[in-house]
Amino acid sequence: MNLQPKTGDVDTPAPSHERFMRLALRQARAAADREEVPVGAVILHRGKLIAQAHNQVELLKDPTAHAEILAITQAAAALHDWRLADTVLYVTKEPCPMCAGAIVLARIPRVVWGVADPARGGAISLFDIFRNPRLNHRVDYEGGVLEEECRNLLQDFFRKQRAGATAAPPGGTAGASEEESAAGRPAIP
Numbered sequence: 001m002n003l004q005p006k007t008g009d010v011d012t013p014a015p016s017h018e019r020f021m022r023l024a025l026r027q028a029r030a031a032a033d034r035e036e037v038p039v040g041a042v043i044l045h046r047g048k049l050i051a052q053a054h055n056q057v058e059l060l061k062d063p064t065a066h067a068e069i070l071a072i073t074q075a076a077a078a079l080h081d082w083r084l085a086d087t088v089l090y091v092t093k094e095p096c097p098m099c100a101g102a103i104v105l106a107r108i109p110r111v112v113w114g115v116a117d118p119a120r121g122g123a124i125s126l127f128d129i130f131r132n133p134r135l136n137h138r139v140d141y142e143g144g145v146l147e148e149e150c151r152n153l154l155q156d157f158f159r160k161q162r163a164g165a166t167a168a169p170p171g172g173t174a175g176a177s178e179e180e181s182a183a184g185r186p187a188i189p
């Protein structure tokens with residue numbers, strides 16, 4: 001995948017990917033600390049950080065409160081524009097179909113993620129939203145940046161959640177979250 005900027009105004013060479021993924025990971029850890037599925041996202045505009053968010057589905061009781069959606073809202077507010085031109089979105093997990101759709105609507109030119117989500121990812125896995133010729137915007141993407149750290153964070157979270165679920169009272173965290181598939185569930189006893 002050629003991630004060289006097409007317009008010359010996005011200046012994010014590959015080595016900096018890890019640096020910004022670390023910021024996304026910091027957000028993801030903040031989510032884990034709050035009992036949220038640990039996914040974090042940050043958005044850069046021409047190299048400047050304009051948004052950072054983590055999953056807040058539980059806190060907000062909002063199924064759309066994914067890290068990417070919250071970051072996109074922040075970025076649009078910062079730029080006073082719904083078109084997020086010249087931006088790069090870093091997220092610890094491949095976006096789901098909802099977030100991939102929002103990324104297309106926001107015209108984000110480039111997305112970098114940590115761990116892929118073969119079972120539920122909406123960018124290129126379960127759905128192919130970033131490359132779909134029927135849509136009017138294509139998203140340049142790259143996966144696998146700090147993949148192990150991103151995967152481990154999700155796996156640890158779900159492992160602890162399952163361990164706690166046996167002891168927790170009914171009505172607690174029930175069922176597998178959408179993001180759980182990225183944690184490689186089958187590999188976890």
Ligand SMILES: [Zn+2]
Pocket residue numbers: 066067068095096097098099100
């Ligand atoms: Zn999502």
